[in-house]
């Protein structure tokens with residue numbers, strides 16, 4: 180069992196995303212710890228990839244900074260080992276399939292287990308090909324977090340049946356990044372998902388303001404914020420700790 184469920188226990192979860200090794204290895208370790216200390220219930224760490232089809236410009240640029248500072252899947256695991264010296268915050272990795280494949284499925288998930296990484300999100304893993312990865316995830320007690328998109332429709336049942344950890348409800352079509360308006364009927368989407376699973380549902384894509392977080396948490400079990408956090412790091416470089424802390428406090432306040 181992992182500790183992902185702690186993030187949703189008796190509260191709406193605030194899930195924060197950061198790109199591993201942005202702006203560099205050490206500061207990225209600090210930022211995960213800072214996000215956790217400020218009250219982030221679960222931290223999603225992005226493993227940079229050369230062809231990140233679902234990443235918007237803000238996250239793509241963070242990936243480039245991370246590559247410059249020498250990121251690799253192995254380095255990401257070294258980062259998590261450092262974080263784990265001080266923090267037991269629930270963690271999930273956002274990783275494209277090629278990186279998992281290259282590392283080796285068995286070795287990848289065994290390392291996740293060692294480092295108490297509770298879940299993995301693989302945005303380019305179609306549900307039809309899930310099984311070949313799912314066995315390894317299951318053996319290591321790591322949740323394979325499913326993504327439901329506004330276009331999932333009748334496939335929702337297949338996508339979320341047997342889900343554990345949480346379900347990632349993608350609020351909008353397109354790539355990651357702050358949006359001022361979310362056009363999807365989230366209430367309906369979440370009701371559809373909950374017909375088939377008791378696993379908590381968190382909404383991500385385009386969320387940045389406390390107002391949005393407050394509104395979405397009326398219907399969801401948690402919110403996921405990526406680009407707004409990565410943007411603070413882009414602007415502040417190695418000095419983002421205070422701004423990150425203030426931002427998390429504002430979002431947490433909106434969720435309670």
Ligand SMILES: O=P(O)(O)OC[C@@H](O)[C@@H](O)c1c[nH]c2ccccc12
Nearest residue numbers: 233302355356383384385404405406
């Ligand atoms: O950046 P946003 O719009 O706040 O959305 C979260 C998102 O960044 C994070 O979960 C994520 C980063 N890369 C992804 C690829 C696919 C799905 C999700 C992601």
